[in-house]
Amino acid sequence: MSASAEATVLITHAVGLHARPSVKFTKLAKTFAAEVEVAVAANGPWLDAKSIVKVMAAKAPKGTLLHIRAKGDGAAQAVKALVDLVQRDFDEDADHARSA
Amino acid sequence: MRVDGIPASPGYAEGPLFDLDQPPAAYQGKTNATEERAALEGAIGKAVGRLAALIETADGDAAGILEFHIAMLEDDALSGPAIAAIGSGQPADAAWRAALDSEIAGYEASDQDYFRARAADLRDIRDQVLRALSEDSEAAAPPGAILCGQDIAPTRFLETDWSTGGGIALERGSTASHVAMLARSRGVPMVVGLGATARPVTGDALLDAERGGIVFSPSPAEIEAFRQSAAAFADRQGAAKPFLTEPAVTKAGTAVRVQVNIAYPSDVDGIDIATCDGVGLMRTEFLFGKTLPDEETQYRAYRKVLEWAGDKPVTIRTVDAGGDKPSPGFTVEETNPFLGLRGIRLSLKRRDIFRVQIRALLRAAIHGNLKVMFPMIATSDEYSQAAALFAEEQAALAAQGVARKLPPLGIMVEVPSVALAPEAFADVAFFSIGSNDLTQYVMAAARDNAAVAHLNTVRHPAVLRLIAAVAAFGRDKGIPVSLCGDAGGDPAAIPALLEAGLRDLSVAPAQLAMAKAAIADVPV
Numbered sequence: 001m002s003a004s005a006e007a008t009v010l011i012t013h014a015v016g017l018h019a020r021p022s023v024k025f026t027k028l029a030k031t032f033a034a035e036v037e038v039a040v041a042a043n044g045p046w047l048d049a050k051s052i053v054k055v056m057a058a059k060a061p062k063g064t065l066l067h068i069r070a071k072g073d074g075a076a077q078a079v080k081a082l083v084d085l086v087q088r089d090f091d092e093d094a095d096h097a098r099s100a
Numbered sequence: 101m102r103v104d105g106i107p108a109s110p111g112y113a114e115g116p117l118f119d120l121d122q123p124p125a126a127y128q129g130k131t132n133a134t135e136e137r138a139a140l141e142g143a144i145g146k147a148v149g150r151l152a153a154l155i156e157t158a159d160g161d162a163a164g165i166l167e168f169h170i171a172m173l174e175d176d177a178l179s180g181p182a183i184a185a186i187g188s189g190q191p192a193d194a195a196w197r198a199a200l201d202s203e204i205a206g207y208e209a210s211d212q213d214y215f216r217a218r219a220a221d222l223r224d225i226r227d228q229v230l231r232a233l234s235e236d237s238e239a240a241a242p243p244g245a246i247l248c249g250q251d252i253a254p255t256r257f258l259e260t261d262w263s264t265g266g267g268i269a270l271e272r273g274s275t276a277s278h279v280a281m282l283a284r285s286r287g288v289p290m291v292v293g294l295g296a297t298a299r300p301v302t303g304d305a306l307l308d309a310e311r312g313g314i315v316f317s318p319s320p321a322e323i324e325a326f327r328q329s330a331a332a333f334a335d336r337q338g339a340a341k342p343f344l345t346e347p348a349v350t351k352a353g354t355a356v357r358v359q360v361n362i363a364y365p366s367d368v369d370g371i372d373i374a375t376c377d378g379v380g381l382m383r384t385e386f387l388f389g390k391t392l393p394d395e396e397t398q399y400r401a402y403r404k405v406l407e408w409a410g411d412k413p414v415t416i417r418t419v420d421a422g423g424d425k426p427s428p429g430f431t432v433e434e435t436n437p438f439l440g441l442r443g444i445r446l447s448l449k450r451r452d453i454f455r456v457q458i459r460a461l462l463r464a465a466i467h468g469n470l471k472v473m474f475p476m477i478a479t480s481d482e483y484s485q486a487a488a489l490f491a492e493e494q495a496a497l498a499a500q501g502v503a504r505k506l507p508p509l510g511i512m513v514e515v516p517s518v519a520l521a522p523e524a525f526a527d528v529a530f531f532s533i534g535s536n537d538l539t540q541y542v543m544a545a546a547r548d549n550a551a552v553a554h555l556n557t558v559r560h561p562a563v564l565r566l567i568a569a570v571a572a573f574g575r576d577k578g579i580p581v582s583l584c585g586d587a588g589g590d591p592a593a594i595p596a597l598l599e600a601g602l603r604d605l606s607v608a609p610a611q612l613a614m615a616k617a618a619i620a621d622v623p624v
Contacts, residue, residue, distance in 0.1 A: 015214045019168040019221070026171065052168075053177040057206060059215045 003034075005079040006069040008042075013089045016061035021090035026052040028085055032078035034070040042067060049082070103294050104547065105269070106363070107312035108280040110610040111289030112330035113267030114323070117316075118241040119301040120249025120256070127193040127234045133186050140182060140192040143232035148173050150228070153258060169225055178203070178225075193233050200226035241266070246307050246314070248299075252279050262288050267307040269314045271296050284370065284610070310611075311586065336591065340617035344375050348616040350598065351623045358615055359413075359606040361584055365401045368408045371609045378412035378469070379405060380532065380606020381584035384419045384457065388427040392453060398460035406468030413469045415532065415584075415606075417512065418457055418486070420475035422446050438546060443476025443512075448485055458493045465505035473532050477511040480524040513581075514538045519566035522573040531574055532606075535585025539563050558587040564600050571601030582606055591618035598622045 011017055017025065029036045029049040036049035040060050047054040049068065060066060066086060070078040085091070130136045148170050155166045172178055181202070185195035200222060207219040241247055243264040247256070250271045257279045260266070268283060273292030283290040289309035299316055306315040306326040310333055315322050348356040359380030362368060368379075382405055387393040406414050421427040422434075422442025430453060434440035447454040461472055474486050487509050497504040513519050514534035522531070535558045540547045542563050545555035558564070567583070574581035582604035587593040589607030591614055597605065598619065607615045 016212070018214055019218065020164045023164075023168050023171045026175075048177070051175050051177040052171045053175045053203070056172075056215075056218065057203075059207075059210050059212060061212050061214070 003073070003075040004069070004071045005076040006067070007079050007083050008065050008067050009083045009086045011060055011062055011064045011066055011086060013086075013092060014062055016064060017055065017058065017066070017086075019056070021092065022052050022055045024090050025082065025085060026050055026055055028081055029078065032070070032074045032081075034072035034075040034078045036068065036070045036075075036078050036082070039067040039069075040064050101299070101316045102313055103297050103299065103316070104311075104313040105291040105294040107290075107309045107608060107610065108273065108292045109268075109283035109288055109290040109309055110333075110608075111267065111287060111309050112326070112333055113244075113246055113265055113289045113307040113309070114326065114330070115244040115246050115266055115304065116242055117300065117302055117305050118245035118247045120247050120252055121301075127191070127230075129191045133189065136186045136190075136192040136195070137183055139233060140179065140186065140196055140229075143192070143196075143229050144173050144179060146232040146235075147225075147228040150232075165221070169221065169228075172221075172225055173229070193230060196229055196233070197226065200229075246305050248301070248305070248314070250296075257282055257288075262286060267291075267309060269294060269305070269307055311590075336614050336617065340613040343616040343620060344613035345372075346616065348619045350619055351621060354598075354603065354624055356598065356619050357582070357604040358612060358619070359415075359582070359584075359604070360609045360612065361606050362405070362609070365404045367609065368405055371612075373409060373412060375612055376412075376609075378409055379414040379416075380582055380588075380604070382414060382416045384417060385421060385427070388419055388421055388430060392427075392429055393456075395456050395460045395463075398457060399463050402460060402464035402470070403467045406464055406470055409468055411469055413471055415471040415473055415510070415530075415582075416461060417473050417475055418444070418447055418454070418461075438540070444474045444482050444486055445476060445478075447474075448482065451489065454486075455489065455493055458490055459497065462490070462494055462497055462504040462506065463502065465507045466503050470505075470507040471510060471530065472507045473510040473512055473530070475512045475534070476515060476537075477513075477525075478515040478517045483509075483511055483525065483528060512537075512584075513570050514541070516541050516566065519570050522570055526577055526579070528579065530580040530582070531570055533567055533570060533581065533583040533585065533602075535563070535567070535583055535587040538566065538585070539587075542566065558585070558590075558593050559596050564596055567597065567602065568600040575601065580604065589615045591615070594618040595622045598624045 013021060037046040038049045038055060039046045040058050047058055049055060068079050068082050130139055151166045151170050155163050182195040182199035185198060186192060204219050204222045207215055207222060210216045241260055243261060244266045246267045246269055248269045251273050252268060252270060267289035270292045271294050280290060289307055291307060291309050291312050291314060303317050306318050348358045350356060357377040359378045360371060360376045361381040362379055363383045364386050387398055387401060402416060420443045422431045422440060423438050430450060431446060432441055441449060464470060474483065477483050490506060490509060494504060494506045508529035510530035510532060511525060511528050512534045513531050514537035518525065519538060536547060539556055539558050543555045543560060545552035547556060571581050583597060583602050584606035587597060588605035589611030594615060605615065
């Protein structure tokens with residue numbers, strides 16, 4: 001039996017799950033052994049969260065309720081880490097403050 | 101056939117020409133699907149490698165975009181449909197193009213502006229790989245070749261093997277480009293600004309990146325002379341090194357000021373201010389490229405150099421457009437541009453443009469030891485008009501409470517009328533002899549015409565006599581006289597210039613050490 005986890009998180013970043021956030025999101029997802037998927041609707045379609053091509057293709061703007069689910073080793077940690085990243089607006093504001 | 105340009109990285113190269121402007125080769129199809137797939141994967145890897153190299157030099161926002169491109173390229177989901185199409189018999193280029201076009205169509209259909217804009221990124225990604233695919237079929241430059249064309253991409257420079265020599269000769273280009281900086285740091289000879297002259301694209305050539313020029317289809321005599329110059333250059337470079345960090349002094353113990361000529365603000369990044377006595381000539385034509393520069397852009401450029409120089413003087417020349425340096429929207433087309441509306445003549449005609457530069461200079465003056473000079477002065481009236489504009493703008497800025505300072509105003513001595521009758525200019529703050537133009541006007545030999553190049557020498561007695569007269573006039577009236585033409589950095593001309601009475605030379609940064617070494621040999 002392998003572990004599984006699921007959560008939803010609201011995208012609050014101004015332009016949504018766009019280029020730079022997608023890079024961060026998929027890089028973080030790849031650090032987990034678990035199979036991780038995202039969807040912009042509860043009934044799918046579910047997309048590979050480790051593929052930036054797939055995540056970008058979801059074209060999730062601000063206000064999207066993002067569904068994240070994981071299966072396998074570290075599934076719960078993976079979901080929690082990704083939810084945290086979205087809630088922190090992908091650390092984008094901090095980056096902008098630094099470069100300003 | 102010799103074509104003159106601007107030295108961007110000193111040195112000499114002799115070798116076969118390699119044409120940078122040949123049309124991109126078409127992708128050569130492979131014999132089976134396995135090879136097609138390998139070609140696509142290789143091209144994607146090449147594109148990723150290039151982007152990774154670019155990230156090194158990019159700032160925050162640009163680096164973020166490049167990182168996104170790399171992440172997309174490294175994702176198997178992007179190449180998956182293309183690999184599948186190759187498996188069913190398609191060539192790599194068509195398969196990749198179809199796969200990306202369908203991805204691009206998805207972004208273009210988005211109702212979100214932001215995601216629709218990503219279609220441009222996808223097109224960029226698509227084209228980077230297509231380029232890498234076709235380049236595999238392109239001939240690489242042979243070892244030791246002189247790469248010649250309009251311009252050169254940084255990736256081309258990085259991919260070229262320079263271990264066996266070679267060089268770069270560009271019609272356009274800039275001494276401030278990334279490639280120029282790379283070339284200087286790696287010691288690859290490079291000349292820019294050759295202009296769009298009709299020239300051979302094959303055969304041998306001689307690249308002289310010390311003075312700035314290239315000889316196409318050289319004669320045996322030209323090859324012989326070139327090799328002597330190249331060998332002498334290597335010897336002198338080695339022997340001159342210790343002189344760079346020392347003040348310049350002649351054999352008789354006479355101190356000589358040696359300043360540098362710069363064409364771009366970024367030129368100073370590679371110069372240790374301790375090795376020179378200031379900037380004898382900062383050109384401002386770089387600002388007048390495709391569009392006219394605003395005051396703020398100019399102010400920032402001047403301020404950067406002034407702050408770098410600290411207490412040492414920085415002599416900025418007001419824009420010397422016209423002649424062989426056209427500027428769209430500013431200069432006019434003429435049948436005889438060297439004798440036409442150029443330098444101060446043009447600035448006084450287009451006062452709206454000149455006033456912007458004047459304001460930027462007055463504002464920048466508070467940040468260092470600024471001196472300003474006017475190019476192509478022929479009569480004292482031109483100097484008076486230009487000086488009056490400085491006074492007017494100075495008063496206007498003062499009325500607005502803007503921080504500013506009126507710098508000493510001097511003139512270039514390059515029109516023979518000034519050198520012959522300098523007494524009309526007893527009220528200028530300083531003279532700077534522009535030996536390139538002075539020589540071409542005295543000898544009636546155009547600088548850009550190889551057929552009369554033998555006449556174009558500063559060491560002709562007529563030119564030297566004029567230089568000596570200006571130096572004597574300056575000594576007599578207490579007006580400083582310097583020289584900022586190419587002759588100042590030419591070890592062969594330096595003895596004659598010092599004998600003519602000059603004690604202040606301004607040279608290309610790369611010539612500093614050699615100029616100081618040559619000065620140490622002169623017995624004046």
